[in-house]
Amino acid sequence: MLAQRLPSILPPLAPKELLEVSMIASVAGELGEGKLTDRRPFRAPHHSASMAAMVGGGMRARPGEVSLAHHGVLFLDEFPEFTPQTLDALRQPLETGDCMIARANHRVTYPARIQLIAAMNPCRCGMAGEPGYRCLRGERCRTDYQARISGPLLDRIDLRIEVPAVSAGDLIRPDRSEKSAAVALRVARARTIQRERFERLGVTSATTNAHWPHPSGRSDFLSHELGAGGAGGVEALARARQT
């Protein structure tokens, strides 16, 4: 539910992004009646999706879900239910932002800069952590299920949050949450600030921190933005990452 609302707060596609998204959709034969839209893609393949469907493949090296979600969101519900091969195949696109399909006699590379959102139950029966409940299989219900997501894949996910079950009381309480339109304005403002920062540094190939082109240059950029006191903090962060 939360993930499905995400596209409503994302900024519209920039003209260059729109072109890339449209080209991939066209290659995949998904450009309905030639209509272009500046809405960011939101793809939610079922957990029975094959590896080829996820990262691309087949006789004509068709782009997969991960490329069809380029510049948008790839939402994987019931994350541990995907096959280990399919999940493993996500590691390369998450790392590099593109997806290579190797055929017998040629290779095709499609862009795949995505925001991955994954959701999972805490255990196979879905009840672990509920007050007053014990899984029939005990602690293994939780540990075996969570172990289906490999460490290297988990490492590529920046934010992990536990969402407690919704109670009947939550449902009848008055709605105090922000509307998507208000959040979308904040997101757009943040994007503008970031674009202006990049412009000051002469960077044209990135619009967000995640796509900063030179990993080694990130600390320079952060130091620049944080001012004189920033460098020490950045070095500390870098050290922390290495430990």
Ligand SMILES: [Zn+2]
């Ligand atoms: Zn359980």
